[in-house]
Amino acid sequence: MNQHELAQFEHELGFRPRPAVRWLSPPELLRTGIQSLAAHVFLGFMDNRETQSIFPQRALDLGGFPPQEQGRWIDFIADLGDGFDATYTMAWALAQPELQVQAADPGRPQVVLPKSQLLVMGGDEVYPAASERAYEDRLVRPYRAASLPGPPAALLALPGNHDWYDGLTAFERIFCQQAKIGGWQTLQSRGYFAARLTNLEANTVQKTWWLVALDSELGSYIDRPQLQYFEAEVTRHLKPGDAIILCASSPTWEATGTLPDGDPNANNALRYFENHYLLRRTDPATGESTPTGAQIRVRLSGDKHHYARYAQLHEQARPEDPRREQLLTCGLGGAYLSGARHLSPELLLPPTGSREMVNPAERQRYALAGTVYPTPAQERALHWQLANPFSQFFLPWRNPWFSTGLGVVHLGCFMFLCTIFSGITGDSYPEALGSGDWVHAVGIVVFLFVVPLLVALLLWLARNARGLVKAGPGDSGRASPLVQPLLLVGVQLLLASGIFTGLIALPWQRSWSAGWITVLLAAVYATVLGAAAGTMAFALHLVFAPPGAVGRLKMTALAYEDSKGFLRMHLREDGTLVIYPVVADAVVHDWETGPSTRNQMRPVPVGGLPQLRLLEDPIIVSINGFSSPGGVQ
Numbered sequence: 001m002n003q004h005e006l007a008q009f010e011h012e013l014g015f016r017p018r019p020a021v022r023w024l025s026p027p028e029l030l031r032t033g034i035q036s037l038a039a040h041v042f043l044g045f046m047d048n049r050e051t052q053s054i055f056p057q058r059a060l061d062l063g064g065f066p067p068q069e070q071g072r073w074i075d076f077i078a079d080l081g082d083g084f085d086a087t088y089t090m091a092w093a094l095a096q097p098e099l100q101v102q103a104a105d106p107g108r109p110q111v112v113l114p115k116s117q118l119l120v121m122g123g124d125e126v127y128p129a130a131s132e133r134a135y136e137d138r139l140v141r142p143y144r145a146a147s148l149p150g151p152p153a154a155l156l157a158l159p160g161n162h163d164w165y166d167g168l169t170a171f172e173r174i175f176c177q178q179a180k181i182g183g184w185q186t187l188q189s190r191g192y193f194a195a196r197l198t199n200l201e202a203n204t205v206q207k208t209w210w211l212v213a214l215d216s217e218l219g220s221y222i223d224r225p226q227l228q229y230f231e232a233e234v235t236r237h238l239k240p241g242d243a244i245i246l247c248a249s250s251p252t253w254e255a256t257g258t259l260p261d262g263d264p265n266a267n268n269a270l271r272y273f274e275n276h277y278l279l280r281r282t283d284p285a286t287g288e289s290t291p292t293g294a295q296i297r298v299r300l301s302g303d304k305h306h307y308a309r310y311a312q313l314h315e316q317a318r319p320e321d322p323r324r325e326q327l328l329t330c331g332l333g334g335a336y337l338s339g340a341r342h343l344s345p346e347l348l349l350p351p352t353g354s355r356e357m358v359n360p361a362e363r364q365r366y367a368l369a370g371t372v373y374p375t376p377a378q379e380r381a382l383h384w385q386l387a388n389p390f391s392q393f394f395l396p397w398r399n400p401w402f403s404t405g406l407g408v409v410h411l412g413c414f415m416f417l418c419t420i421f422s423g424i425t426g427d428s429y430p431e432a433l434g435s436g437d438w439v440h441a442v443g444i445v446v447f448l449f450v451v452p453l454l455v456a457l458l459l460w461l462a463r464n465a466r467g468l469v470k471a472g473p474g475d476s477g478r479a480s481p482l483v484q485p486l487l488l489v490g491v492q493l494l495l496a497s498g499i500f501t502g503l504i505a506l507p508w509q510r511s512w513s514a515g516w517i518t519v520l521l522a523a524v525y526a527t528v529l530g531a532a533a534g535t536m537a538f539a540l541h542l543v544f545a546p547p548g549a550v551g552r553l554k555m556t557a558l559a560y561e562d563s564k565g566f567l568r569m570h571l572r573e574d575g576t577l578v579i580y581p582v583v584a585d586a587v588v589h590d591w592e593t594g595p596s597t598r599n600q601m602r603p604v605p606v607g608g609l610p611q612l613r614l615l616e617d618p619i620i621v622s623i624n625g626f627s628s629p630g631g632v633q
Contacts, residue, residue, distance in 0.1 A: 022399045065154045076569065078301070238293070268354065297625055348364075440504075565582050576623065
């Protein structure tokens with residue numbers, strides 16, 4: 001049975017399997033937009049992170065979750081609490097005692113990955129907005145149902161922007177009360193945390209791997225209580241040779257080079273934290289800053305629903321050198337798949353143009369390495385589905401009420417233009433529709449729509465003429481991020497103008513008795529034509545839109561539920577970290593019911609788990625990096 005049929009067993013399951021969020025459905029867009037706006041407005045006056053300081057929290061002790069004989073296994077998954085099929089498929093995979101994973105090279109033998117002792121959720125644990133019911137239906141109870149008998153694993157969670165839409169209230173009740181979620185035990189009492197991943201007494205290299213997770217609350221400044229926590233629990237204890245895995249709620253390093261409108265200051269807050277609390281420490285008595293000797297070896301994030309890895313460029317580096325720093329984005333845990341074609345092939349951190357004043361020798365380059373997911377070819381194939389009426393991903397099929405909402409907009413435009421026409425000609429609505437006076441109709445739409453659009457275009461050209469002359473072939477679209485949205489609106493206005501002019505030109509019945517029936521029919525035609533033609537125009541515009549504000553809506557509109565994955569990491573006894581990027585190209589869509597360990601019904605995938613594979617060869621990261629920056633010049 002599919003997810004909709006499974007929902008009839010809500011009482012027996014203890015939760016309602018939810019469909020994936022349709023982001024371009026007008027009701028959903030309106031609800032989430034209001035919640036997002038409220039969160040950004042009110043959180044500016046009341047930062048929940050500051051109140052979390054009343055809850056005691058030390059650097060988290062994983063002693064109750066001892067590593068296995070060959071070292072500690074850790075899972076990282078992000079952007080996970082969306083549609084049931086994707087979320088539960090990933091939960092089922094995480095709960096298995098071991099996974100048989102196809103190697104990146106199909107000619108190699110399968111890789112066996114044992115279950116981890118630590119699960120890290122990297123942000124956006126629920127969609128579209130946080131609430132207790134949303135967490136229960138979209139995350140907590142599905143993960144509980146997927147759990148298997150056995151000793152629990154530790155669970156640590158970092159909030160993302162969707163978790164913040166209720167001020168972090170539901171997140172704190174779910175993850176910050178040391179409760180169990182099925183086979184996973186929560187440990188934290190705040191939205192941020194630090195944990196030692198290695199046991200020094202048993203560690204032959206006598207160095208410590210740290211896991212540090214920073215809560216940036218909708219991109220704001222890092223609050224003082226959070227900095228004090230990391231200063232007391234991490235900074236003071238770091239020593240030369242220690243290695244750090246840093247988790248952030250958003251991959252701000254990507255944003256510095258995102259095409260076409262990268263922000264050179266996007267990574268400043270994260271870099272400030274790294275430089276002042278991880279790489280250096282300040283003596284409170286003298287104010288002197290000294291190096292800690294620790295190195296950030298891996299940066300992890302979700303938020304962007306793709307997989308991408310940037311590897312450090314260094315003059316001493318060999319191919320696939322384990323000493324290179326790694327910047328990984330993996331937001332494949334359950335939410336819709338998003339594209340990666342907009343990523344810059346190379347990053348310079350901090351970038352040129354950043355407000356940070358740094359020595360040029362401290363700048364570091366990173367190159368897009370390995371495999372991005374989805375690939376450009378996969379993206380292009382998916383994009384065309386938006387404009388294919390015979391595809392399940394056709395824009396109005398995938399986003400209920402989108403065409404209806406667009407039809408209502410076109411009806412409003414039609415009635416507005418009819419009102420202007422009647423005011424100019426002195427005709428009533430029925431007389432205006434029966435007049436056939438298309439000349440006045442054309443004049444009205446030219447004056448109201450065409451002329452303003454041309455003026456806006458000329459003003460934009462005048463403002464950006466110099467930049468267009470100097471721009472290279474890869475700089476198109478950099479001049480103004482408003483061009484594509486304005487073009488999108490302009491196409492719909494021109495379409496509304498054509499519908500209005502055509503309906504005025506038709507030989508309608510002018511008699512008063514039949515006139516208002518004519519008005520009603522014309523309104524229906526305007527709505528239907530606007531919905532059909534407007535939807536197709538919008539879909540085609542998305543398909544051909546370049547990277548930018550509109551181009552990023554392509555994958556949002558698709559709400560593509562397949563292609564999900566996570567990172568499984570192996571911290572070996574010798575201090576080496578091995579990262580396995582695991583993906584399922586298709587999630588389970590066919591379910592049956594079976595009893596769980598708590599004598600309650602639970603969903604079971606028909607045919608078992610789909611084939612899992614590695615996106616690329618395992619990424620090996622040594623505990624020691626390069627002794628100095630290199631490779632910038």
